[in-house]
Amino acid sequence: MPSPLLVIGDSVISPSSCARNLGAIFDSNLCMKDHIDSICRSAMAAIRKIGQIRHFIDDETAAKLVHAFVTSRLDSCNVLVYDLPDSYITKLQLIQNTAARLVARIPRSQHITPVLQSLHWLPIKKRAAYKILLMTYKAALNQLSPQYISDIVTYYKPVRNLRSFNKLSLTVTCRPSTKFYGERAFMYAAPSLWNNLPLQVRSSITVSSFKSHLKTHLFNIN
Incomplete structure (x- = not known):
């Protein structure tokens, strides 16, 4: 069903297909395509500029520039890309791969996984999971998150003294009605x-x- 038009005086204002909110671009279907395309454009522009001076800087300086102008864009609001289809995630992963090759000075023909591991860079999918889990840890154990996040994260408390009582499990408060949208929601993804x-x-x-143990764990799983 099309969105209604807004009429102000003699002007008819049509709804926009996407809108920016706190740095993230939301489209009408919440598939985040416009957001991802925007990140890829700005990150690739930064990679090209760093590439122009790569021969004049050492590896450490190159890594710092990439973190400042590329990785920061990939990590910004990255919980919104959690569990998106691979066709969307691949675009972001290609940007990270290009940045890693720039820092490590390796050709496109060389396999990228060992390079990401040597740089201690988690792939895009795992970076999104890492951010969600870090937010969950802070909300669950340390009350370091806003109250509206802490209220979502609750420990599982069995009615009887079961073996699962001391496993620090969280309660899944709801079951998603849709896979594409519901399973990406923080209240379901976090627990x-x-x-x-x-x-x-x-x-x-x-x-x-926690950050150290979590990063090691994510590196070790497929």
Whole structure:
């Protein structure tokens, strides 16, 4: 059903197909295509500029420039791309791969996975999961997140003293009615990802230790 037109005086204002909100571009279908295309354009422009001076800077400086102008764009609002179809994620992954080859000075023919590991860069899919899990840890254990996020994350408390009581599991408060939209919602994605973590990772004492254990775990899984 088409959106209604807004009439102000003699002017007819048609609804826009997309709108920017807090740095993210939302389209009418919430598929994030316009948002991803915007990130890819700006990140690729930054890569080209860094590439023009790559021969004059060392590897450490190149990595810093990439983090400042490319990775920062890939990570901005990246929880919104969690569990999107591979056709969308691949666009972002190609940008990260290009940035990694620029830093490591390797040709396009060389396999990229060992390079990402040597740079300690998580792939795009895992970066989105990492961000969600870090937000979940802060909300669940340390109350370091806004209250509206902390209210979503609740520990699983069985009515009887079961073996699962001390496993720091979270309650999945709702079941999504749609796979494409519902399973991407934080209230479903957060406990689902959290409950699949090893207990050693979930029981980390500090934020820094959790980040370290989580990154190692994500690197080790397929």
